[in-house]
Amino acid sequence: RQRCCYSSGHNFKDITIEGRPYKTDSWMNTPASILSSIPRRLHLQPDHPISLTRQLIESHFPGFTYHNDLFPIVSVAQNFDSLNFPPDHPGRSRTDTYYINRDTVLRTHTSAHQADTFRANENSGFLISADVYRRDAVDRSHYPVFHQMEGAKTWNRNDPTSHSTLAAQIWADVAALPTHSMQVSDPSPTIDPEHNPLQSAHHTAEEVEAMAAHLKRSLENVVISIFTAARAASASPSDQPPQDREPLQMRWVTAYFPFTSPSWELEVLWQDTWLEVLGCGIISHSILSAADQPSRLGWAFGVGLERIAMLLFSIPDIRLFWSKDPRFLSQFSAAGEMKRFVPFSKHPACFKDVSFWVKGTSSAAGGLGGSVSGEGGFHENDVMEIARDVAGDLVEDVRLVDEFSHPKTGRRSLCYRVNYRSLERTLTNVESNELHERFRQQLVERLGVELR
Ligand code: FA5
Ligand code: MG
Incomplete structure (x- = not known):
């Protein structure tokens, strides 16, 4: 539903954002949910x-x-070149930055x-x-x-x-x-x-x-x-x-x-x-x-x-x-006095884990507490984006809780813990199970991981 439909295949669409036309190309990685x-x-x-x-x-x-x-929406020159970002700076990568095309970013x-x-x-x-x-x-x-x-x-x-x-x-x-x-x-x-x-x-x-x-x-x-x-x-x-x-x-x-x-x-x-x-x-x-x-x-x-x-x-x-x-x-007003926010009642958290083998054998870069990225093309931010795409604001937190490499095959396994929680209401079991199942499927479809 919210998946970006521009980044695969060779027919890159022209898109219009607030009346401005943009050509997309193979760099396009901005989902509709972000554009909206x-x-x-x-x-x-x-x-x-x-x-x-x-x-x-x-x-x-x-x-x-x-x-x-x-x-x-600005040029790569404005966002990076004009500020002396070196050509290989990680901030420029498609895993970190939303591109519209090779020269244009959010x-x-x-x-x-x-x-x-x-x-x-x-x-x-x-x-x-x-x-x-x-x-x-x-x-x-x-x-x-x-x-x-x-x-x-x-x-x-x-x-x-x-x-x-x-x-x-x-x-x-x-x-x-x-x-x-x-x-x-x-x-x-x-x-x-x-x-x-x-x-x-x-x-x-x-x-x-x-x-x-x-x-x-x-x-x-x-x-x-x-x-x-x-x-x-x-x-x-x-x-x-x-x-x-x-x-x-x-x-x-x-x-x-x-x-x-x-x-x-x-x-x-x-x-x-x-x-x-x-x-x-x-x-x-x-x-x-x-x-x-x-x-x-x-x-x-x-x-x-x-x-x-x-x-x-x-x-x-x-x-x-x-x-x-x-x-x-309704709790905030420029005219009224400063007030601290009174949270509406906190709804229950729902934790669900997913474990998978990363495609290929990439060395365990990053790790717990760091950012997980490997040469095999796997990047943690892709997991984050899929969680947001599937669950929107119903996902509170996504965290790496376990990681290991198989001693013989060298394959790497990761386990992420997702906390599903609405700020506005209690999620039903059926709902959170459905969200998690879709999350698992999307991990396979979009990242090519193998569920464990
Ligand atoms: C910068 O973005 C630099 N442009 C700041 C700067 C300007 C430095 C001018 C020197 C001179 P940084 O990536 O650390 O730096 O982000 C700045 C601030 O944005 C952070 O301190 C934090 O308050 C906020 N921030 C960064 N990432 C997020 C995020 N994902 N969500 C919410 N706030 C964030
Ligand atoms: Mg910082």
């Missing part, structure tokens, strides 16, 4: 929690320009619009909020369509109105930011010559220290204010789950992106695990100079709006954002 979420634009729906979160973050960046309706991040926006030379800074698309894991904090906000701020080295060094000017901007008193763990030195080098042809260490301080303080302020708003909203009732009474904890960890150096991710403690909420860094000079801004330098970040909204409203499952159930939507 393009018109939703949750970040623009009045009173939707994603939209409220966007507005709350925007209010922290006065003077920035907003771009909130950029079209989600954007995987809002960074796809960085270069074009820099080229428009927006002086102070800009924010871009948008829907983004990735073939990814299935669990409570991952969804194949989600929303990001990109932010960037640059300074002009040749600013004619400036009478001090650029570093002094940036430090003055840091001093003008609101302060906070929270201890944020940030153990790594700003510059790591091996993994996060200074772009020494273009920046001084002091300029980078100043920009890093400006970037980190700006983002800490956003997360702290969100958490404070959420705390105030949940202050009165006494029956809060214990994790909501834990103090806010966040930490900076070093990261790597092909388009920033140095780079970081910010993580927040959520339901007893560290949840990554954003990636950021000092913009690679090559991106600014390719956009005709060679005298500029600055920072950029990309934040997951669902992740922030989950903290803000205590929303326990990322699928809820797509719900059209008035019991969900």
Whole structure:
């Protein structure tokens, strides 16, 4: 029903997406279920929690320009090449990214619009909020369509109105930011010559220290204010789950992106695990100079709006954002006061396992806790997508629970555990059995695995 009918055979159809024509080719791997979420634009729906979160973050960046309706289908050049992704970067693969054709993808991040926006030379800074698309894991904090906000701020080295060094000017901007008193763990030195080098042809260490301080303080302020708003909203009732009474904890960890150096991710403690909420860094000079801004330098970040909204409203499952159930939507309003989400009663989970032999003998790359991919063409994201195709939002979680290679034949066996659960009602046994049976059949049909 929801299967993509374009990727097999040689008659590749022309398709029209919101009035725009596209030619498909053998790279097309975008299912209809994904295309049908393009018109939703949750970040623009009045009173939707994603939209409220966007507005709350925007209010922290006065003077920035907003771009909130950029079209989600972009070129490979925009999404990857312009950002220095190497040709063999795994993010480019069809297992990770939805392609329309060889040169055209559903954007995987809002960074796809960085270069074009820099080229428009927006002086102070800009924010871009948008829907983004990735073939990814299935669990409570991952969804194949989600929303990001990109932010960037640059300074002009040749600013004619400036009478001090650029570093002094940036430090003055840091001093003008609101302060906070929270201890944020940030153990790594700003510059790591091996993994996060200074772009020494273009920046001084002091300029980078100043920009890093400006970037980190700006983002800490956003997360702290969100958490404070959420705390105030949940202050009165006494029956809060214990994790909501834990103090806010966040930490900076070093990261790597092909388009920033140095780079970081910010993580927040959520339901007893560290949840990554954003990636950021000092913009690679090559991106600014390719956009005709060679005298500029600055920072950029990309934040997951669902992740922030989950903290803000205590929303326990990322699928809820797509719900059209008035019991969900009616709980949020821009006009009313901030309220934490009151979950409707939790319906029972239904766990079902499936074990199969992977086609061919591929070495056990990845493994439990890692991503399972083998040279034999098997990729875990294909399992995830089939689960979503078959069960839609009735699948809560898909997890690898066992893996082994046969000592004699070298064949690899995997066992995945699927949790079927509706957010809105109790599934019947008949329903979940049917879903699981279809899931098993589709694994065989589409991946050529052998069920055990
Ligand atoms: C990026 O997408 C970079 N473009 C961010 C960036 C921008 C870095 C500018 C430097 C400069 P990453 O893949 O880590 O990075 O995603 C950014 C955020 O999106 C994550 O921190 C997380 O909050 C959110 N996110 C990622 N994958 C998912 C998913 N499947 N579901 C929901 N949120 C997700
Ligand atoms: Mg990341």
